[in-house]
Amino acid sequence: MTKWVYSFGGGQAEGNTAMKNLLGGKGANLAEMASLGLPVPPGFTLSTDVCTSFYDNGNKYPDKLSAQTNDGLKTIEKITGKLFGSNSNPLLLSVRSGARASMPGMMDTVLNLGLNDETVEGLAKLSGDRRFALDSYRRFITMYSDVVLGVHHHTFEDILEIYKDSQGCNLDTELSADDWAIIIDKYKTAVARELGYQFPQDPMKQLQGAIDAVFGSWMNERAVVYRRLNSIPAAWGTAVNVQAMVFGNMGDTSATGVAFTRNPSNGEKSYYGEYLINAQGEDVVAGIRTPQSLTKVARLEMGEESLSMEEAFPEVFAELSETFETLENHYKDMQDIEFTVERGKLWLLQTRSGKRTAKAAFKIAVDMALSGQISSDDALLRIDPLSLDQLLHPTLDPNAKRDLLTMGLPASPGAAIGEVVFDSDEAEELKKAGKKVILVRTETSPEDIHGMHAAEAIITARGGMTSHAAVVARGMGRPCVSGAGDIRIDYEAKEFSVMNRVVKRGDTLTIDGATGQVFFGLVDMMQPELSGDFSKIMNWADTARTLKIRANAETPLDVTTAKDFGAEGIGLCRTEHMFFEEHRLAHFREMILSSNKIGRQDALEKILPVQREDFATIFRIMEGRPCTIRLLDPPLHEFLPHTEDDIASVAKSLGLPKKELMLRSRELAETNPMLGHRGCRLGISYPEIYEMQARAIFEAQIIVEGEIGKKPNAEIMIPLVSSPEELEILCNTIKKLADKIGAKNYSIGTMIELPRAALLAGEIAHHAEFFSFGTNDLTQTTYGLSRDDAGKFLPDYVRAGIIEKDPFVTLDQDGVGQLINIAVLKGRKTRSDIKLGICGEHGGDPSSIEFCHNLGLDYVSCSPYRVPIARLAAAQAAILSKRA
């Protein structure tokens, strides 16, 4: 019989931390903590298989689920000694989602479940605090009605505000138990009016409703968007955790908080967190009240007056500290813990690996490796390669002039400059229009995800370091300042004020997410200086990896950046980028517009010296490292002017009739330029172009060898080959030229970027000394999908669940990967020592890099800023495959 429900609590559990895929992160860790003997409120987990089965079977639950849920409930009752639905000794439950990957704030939670008009009186007696019981009941009605029944929480907030006004009260704390009783009646009336039926009083019905809502929330729109942005497959599903309630809001001996076992911002080994006295857990995460520090040191550093937990709850804090050590030693990683203190007793609600900045990740991994807690391989595996993006971002120049506007919390590191915008939709639009924006909000909610994604940085007026804005921004690698409490936003007027200054929509701000500072106007930024931890990790990575890392670069700046970031060669030098520079563009256009070979040769003759110097510069910087130079690739049409005005001015400068230029331009236009006259097809039609380029390469080699005494290593790459004959012809031409010039230190190879090239790789390898997989074009042709056009309908595909990950970001291993595999096998069969690499966008994507490692490619090539990411990802791939 399939087991759908797993119990935990009372020092034992049916699950454990290894069952994360089945129980979700929260459920697996609750089970593990229970087994470790830690104080976890007893409960049970409905597995992710329930979710998957539910959606696979037309929204129907498995048959045995109901019986197993009842068993789980009985186990809780046995451990707590309370009864679910009992009027005298009522058991209350929390119902929380818990997916395999953390999705903060994305899905639904219901607390205090089991309360009704009768059990609330039992709770009042049991707790000896009728006000608390009624407060819990009204919270439950609000939360349950909002999450499960679909009654907007504004309904309840309005009733409460009106009542408070009628009583002349300002704060909830001023309301008595009797007030809450009146409000509860009003709440229930409102629910019945809106829904046409009474708020459910049957606790079992309440439970079923909450479970339905959590599973349902897996497919709500904000969860779908979050998964898309974070590459989480819909098929993973969520688990549901049902747990006995504990109360952080039972008076001043109760509290609730979140804590990290190390500082998630910089990685230092000091407890780090926040707590709120007399509050329920969600109050901290929601960022509505500004919480207090956990430790005395932190309180002093922040200059806060209200006591730290260390001071206010010394005994519980000591127990908590001990728990921190237990958990970190057990999991061998920094933990992010949620806890509640109910009348002086500590309860643990959750533990998980804590999210951290890239800087912290490096420090924690290095510290743990150096202290011997983990191996250097483990340290490498602990760092998400993509998080390196954060470390490599620019910071503010310390010497730059600045105009400090205000300060908030350093919620997510990095500096950014942008125009102020107050609305997420607007942020997205401006981003599309090519603007850089900073999103300024009182607080953010899951509805703002797309705006946060579009923004360079986020500023919030409210909320702490663990608020929605902070957590999401860190995850995205966006700089964020949260809780900048001086800011007053007027959404209507599209402006905000700080003290007496007014900042309008469109004004430029600069923020430093590492310090929490917000500046008016533009502050100069500088390149990041990388810490010693960074170079330690990179050294370990270089030792562990077997894949070489190259960069896609052609400008002197990019080539230098690439080398500085550790690129071991150039994997893709796009020579056409060189033609777009203004004064050679004229010559290149002259070449295109020539009606015969002699005219073309004359024009190319003028480009030769500049192109030669381009290559010489690259060879000088790369000092003998291999440089793969791709000969001209794009269709000639791209080089001609397209607007009426441009055509007129170009015609004038070339001394051509405008009509002739338009004619030639129209002649060159193509229905499907991606599949048109480009790549080596140009080399076949106009051999003189490739001859000029090859000549420039060979002559540059000779010049630079004379200068630096090292032999520049040129790999000449022919693009868009679809048949062995094309390559053979072009190779012969280039080789003849090399012989004439006396060039020796070069090889000739090809891109494999068309399915036919992959299928005929065996024959092509007779002429190619290397293959470089051009996975951008290979993805386009394998899928029959234009990257320029796919944007219009791929969202439909994501919505329909057809595509999990954008195949232009992460390599489609099922389809494109098959072709690469075929090409690798056939290529090696013909030429056992053929050099193999990849130079599409995928060369900087960690999971694609793992695929390349497993195929035994020689190198990946990516954009310069991605080189460190690739070095780390390649190391991880090597370690994982060694372990497998």
Next chain:
Amino acid sequence: MTKWVYSFGGGQAEGNTAMKNLLGGKGANLAEMASLGLPVPPGFTLSTDVCTSFYDNGNKYPDKLSAQTNDGLKTIEKITGKLFGSNSNPLLLSVRSGARASMPGMMDTVLNLGLNDETVEGLAKLSGDRRFALDSYRRFITMYSDVVLGVHHHTFEDILEIYKDSQGCNLDTELSADDWAIIIDKYKTAVARELGYQFPQDPMKQLQGAIDAVFGSWMNERAVVYRRLNSIPAAWGTAVNVQAMVFGNMGDTSATGVAFTRNPSNGEKSYYGEYLINAQGEDVVAGIRTPQSLTKVARLEMGEESLSMEEAFPEVFAELSETFETLENHYKDMQDIEFTVERGKLWLLQTRSGKRTAKAAFKIAVDMALSGQISSDDALLRIDPLSLDQLLHPTLDPNAKRDLLTMGLPASPGAAIGEVVFDSDEAEELKKAGKKVILVRTETSPEDIHGMHAAEAIITARGGMTSHAAVVARGMGRPCVSGAGDIRIDYEAKEFSVMNRVVKRGDTLTIDGATGQVFFGLVDMMQPELSGDFSKIMNWADTARTLKIRANAETPLDVTTAKDFGAEGIGLCRTEHMFFEEHRLAHFREMILSSNKIGRQDALEKILPVQREDFATIFRIMEGRPCTIRLLDPPLHEFLPHTEDDIASVAKSLGLPKKELMLRSRELAETNPMLGHRGCRLGISYPEIYEMQARAIFEAQIIVEGEIGKKPNAEIMIPLVSSPEELEILCNTIKKLADKIGAKNYSIGTMIELPRAALLAGEIAHHAEFFSFGTNDLTQTTYGLSRDDAGKFLPDYVRAGIIEKDPFVTLDQDGVGQLINIAVLKGRKTRSDIKLGICGEHGGDPSSIEFCHNLGLDYVSCSPYRVPIARLAAAQAAILSKRA
């Protein structure tokens, strides 16, 4: 040691007819005839390997070639008793090309080789005819200078004309031996002046020069064009035949001629041919003098006065007749024979399978099979499936009004209508501009091939049934009237006159190639009536083949035509063609322009009844045969107006602001529409479109089943699938609809037209009951080659020898074929009874059909007119694979 040279003659030979690939058609058959004891002038063949080796090794001959050539020469000298270069008893040679496939007039020939200032005197003594010897020498100088030395023959013609004028002569026959001696001097002086060196006197140098020229002619431009048009690979190479000269021009007991053992026009068993008294062989083929009939019957039929060969040379004709029987019985096929009579002695210069019209091919094959000479399988193999195109062309309606302009020879059957054009380049241009043209020339030459290809039909004023125009037109399946001697063409004025009528460029003519009639203006045409031979062959083909043949059709006319031609089902019904009809186009545009689903559904609701009736019509015609209906495929942009004017008028008729229409049109435009939002991607984005189409299919099935009592068999085909998930989602939608409507007699499948679909065919087959290979798109994506754009640079590829055959005409078995093979294997592994077919243009191409047969596909689908071709090609594939 490699053997490069093969001798023949004197009743024996080193080669035979089976060695056609090595010796070329001519060389192999000369060897075979020599072995049969037939009178063949002795000679030797330089093999096609010499040609291949020459071009593969940078235009260098194999080392041993020279010695072997000398040995061959000695053998000829031994058999003839003459000596090459001897002044007293000179051996003269002919040097002719001879490739594996016949390429009439494409390559070079040199006759009378070995003559110089001294040997010419020997020939004079030997023949006793000094005038003949000098005439031969001047012919040799002209031919050799033109072909080998590159001096244009106009040079010699001018000298001759000027001399004749100076002597007051009109005809060559009026010139004496002394006149020829003077002219020869003038010729030699002209050559020396133009080239800077003397005309070569050394016979061995002459021989080497001629051999070089023939091998060189393999790569001349007109040969390259001919090969491209006739799908002959360059790698085949040509052989060179060196043979002792025999003379048909040694006076009135000498003659030369060509003959067919049956009538190549209608296939009847009667000798058929032409001869010229006192002429060299090339005079007949060149069509300069109008030749006489071979038989008396033919002479009487044509109303000729000059004696037939049967009457003029009764003894030689008897020997020739016997030879005809020997050769036809030996080769078991109609033979095309060249012969020469030298002073009463018969010599055979060539035999080969005779080219024939499709009608003749059917008659000959059927006659030979019925007489037991060959099997019915052999009869099927004898017919080139592509030649059927001729049979299926329309003929003139016998009752139509007509205005007879003139008559010529019925050189190639079929009727055609077109505008008069006098120039081949112009013919090609007008064809490109979409016009139908008839090319009118005094005579044609190999330089006119492209114009003949572009024309609907060809008319020549001079030349016989075996003239260049006739032979080439028959090969191309173009109707042709040759030797329409009344026509006088004025190329300058761009007009021709017949009697007193003038026809100008651009006037319309109609021709009937089967009767030789030329009509002024347009004459009504009618569908071809197929002969009993045709249906016999088709019946034999249907028995032999295992592949089913379907048609690509959707209009009632096309569907009916397809059924009449024997289509066993519809393999591709393109539903979008139905939307282009004017009144539904408006509704379809309304659908496209709707901003929401409800608007789209409203518009589709209006299209539903028409679409349903479309399908009902097809089901009625096909009477239960399977009909594969492809759901909407092209991008929506194609349905919107594109020009300013069209946009304005459509906007008005839809009651939309013009600006909105332009905006939506721009929004839908794509960079690479081939790779854009089309095919099943539309079905994912707008499920309501496919739902409407499926509903129309199911409802039409129910209607037609009620009418005809047979269950219409619908195969619903989803286009452009790239992942199993797409198909799964769309299948589910359609199946649900079918259940609702109660449809049962249907299956759902997919096009395999993207590389990814082929690679994931195993997973896709879980949801597909059939695969139809869409080889058009699969070729585009596999090659990364847009069919719309490739035309611009494919000629460069053909010139460079990279592409032998247009991959959009003949399936690329190396690349695309691999993907099809992968998909077939994977598809069958998942679903052993999966139905497999092909519906690209390749479905009507014989070699692609053979590929499909060998893969074991169930059917091919092609355009209606190609159905008989496909039936025959499928039979041939079955027979060949059975024999292999």
